[in-house]
Amino acid sequence: MVCKVAFDYFTLGLVNLSLVIAAVFLIVASQAELKVAGYRTMRILANKKADLSVRGYMPTIHYTAMASSSARDIVRLFGPEKYHIILVIDESHRICGTLTETEVWEALPARGLYARMGDFIH
Secondary structure, eight states: OOHHHHHHHIIIIIOHHHHHHHHHHHHHHHHHHHHHHHHHHHHHHHHHHHHHHHHSSOEEEEEEETTTTHHHHHHHHOOSSSSSEEEEEOOTSOOOEEEEEEHHHHHHHOOOOBBHHHHHHH
């Protein structure tokens, strides 16, 4: 299909108006989605806490992070259907501490996304 559109444009000078409208729609929709992405994340977190409280259990994923890793890199790994636990280790690969997903989310406003995981322990 892309080849046909390109062929029509370059040989006949025709522009497919439907594709132009679809492209504009996709650009506007993606910009709107970016604006609400933060709210969606908070809603997912709130629902996850409620689900855990109601069910009493939830599948868990464990991650191991160096104390020097940024919180931003770890938070990107969080998904909506599982609870996350992070083991924080130092340079000699010894455990400094353990963080739950909730502890990380609650400390983020004070510490920021670029804080090191070791800062969340101390």
